[in-house]
Amino acid sequence: MAVNQLELASRTKTINQTEKFGISAYISEENNNRLQSIMYTKLAAAGSYLFWDGDETEYLYYVRSGIIKLVKSTEEGRDMTMSIVQKGDLIMEMNGFHVSLHNFSAIVIEDAEVGVIQKKDLEILLQRHGDFALEFMSWMGLMHRITQSKFRDLLMYGKPGALASTLIRMCNSFGIACEDGIRIDLKLTNTELAEIIGATRESVNRMLSELKTEGTITVKNGQIIVQRLSNLKGKCNCPSFLVCPLEICRM
Amino acid sequence: MAVNQLELASRTKTINQTEKFGISAYISEENNNRLQSIMYTKLAAAGSYLFWDGDETEYLYYVRSGIIKLVKSTEEGRDMTMSIVQKGDLIMEMNGFHVSLHNFSAIVIEDAEVGVIQKKDLEILLQRHGDFALEFMSWMGLMHRITQSKFRDLLMYGKPGALASTLIRMCNSFGIACEDGIRIDLKLTNTELAEIIGATRESVNRMLSELKTEGTITVKNGQIIVQRLSNLKGKCNCPSFLVCPLEICRM
């Protein structure tokens, strides 16, 4: 049985592609233009780094296209992916406008075009336009809530729950409705998935196998298609989508 | 061997008690006064709730005294403590100034006096005073970074690492220098500790026993005294405190 139509409509990015995405959905047209006006464009090839863990937080990055992952590395070489961002997302990591250091690296995983914003320029803009500052704060608050709900899911329901939560979020952020269900339009290896949920590649592999035999997911051309979203929801205690605000349930 | 003096000085709340604490350390005297001016005082007894998961996010709470924990409950009755806040902390959970719902409950664990702030009043204040808005954003950014680093620690180094990280953070937030080391001035049961790190009471109990026999910690009057902070740091890959900004390593 496929996912019901209401879910498809609300849960996938297809309908959103014609609409506003990322931070622009949270700020006015005018303020969005202001924000755009202080960026300069930079192209970043897959595999390159926008910044490294420990660099100064001098700039913010507005993602125009491509995919970028935010990764914390440990000395022992185990990486943890904090977030995966795309078109419309703003990469910002700073406590204020004074000097501080990045806590993770930004690795481009699909060729990207980003708008680079000088912290100082943003500060001037925010100070001058009170309404922009408020909108920006709203967005910051939302990002914080996403982080909280994400990590809560990763901690509370074991690795299968963590994987299920991640797959649901990927549906909401990268999903495209298709006849079989929701296709996650993002190619990740099992190792990359493991780094998101804090598990080993082998565990992820076994869990995915089980989801396949259950009929919850299927894989086509290396992309995961979620056939039974409700199965995933059950594994991570995701309440009915009326209660769980979609804007928070994302990567 | 006790903790070295430099560490003691920087890592405990003793020196900070005469200084600014919580959000007031991040905003100017003038803006702090503005913030105080829109609060009304409320007393909340231990055991009471400031708000419940699912309530509308109508107010913010500035903690003047007492201790409050922010808890997410699941249907199966397993709770997870997201944060423990104290004097100077601001409890805020909102994506912007429109209607939204709390994602966790705020439970008073030591009699508290809080300043209640109407979301609408704060909005006016922030819009009117651009410098306040910037300071407020700095603080929001910092809170987000604390959340990220906390959950990262909870996920990456197993339960012993999660416990070690939590104990270090408790030293920084509630620690008082004493002759044996750092006394954590907060009484938590093993169950409460378990709810912070996402483990069972029994696991916490066994891990604490081991820390005791190692000589890393000791318990006096129901409070934990950390005797060898470096032992804890080793367990959660905490880099030297010159690299890890203290403002981020807190509860």
Add this chain to the structure above:
DNA sequence: TTGATAGTGTGATATTTCTCACAAAAGTTC
């Protein structure tokens, strides 16, 4: 001071997750 209640300590066992080892499959390059 005595129950009642809440919290701690600990063994035995089950379950989850990781580790290691290696084979099979898929993707890339020349």
Add this chain to the structure above:
DNA sequence: GAACTTTTGTGAGAAATATCACACTATCAA
């Protein structure tokens, strides 16, 4: 399309963590 390289799949065993059961200790209120 042969030779690499990367990724996936899987078994066996080890390690970490949870579960259950119950005794013990501390705290508190009458």
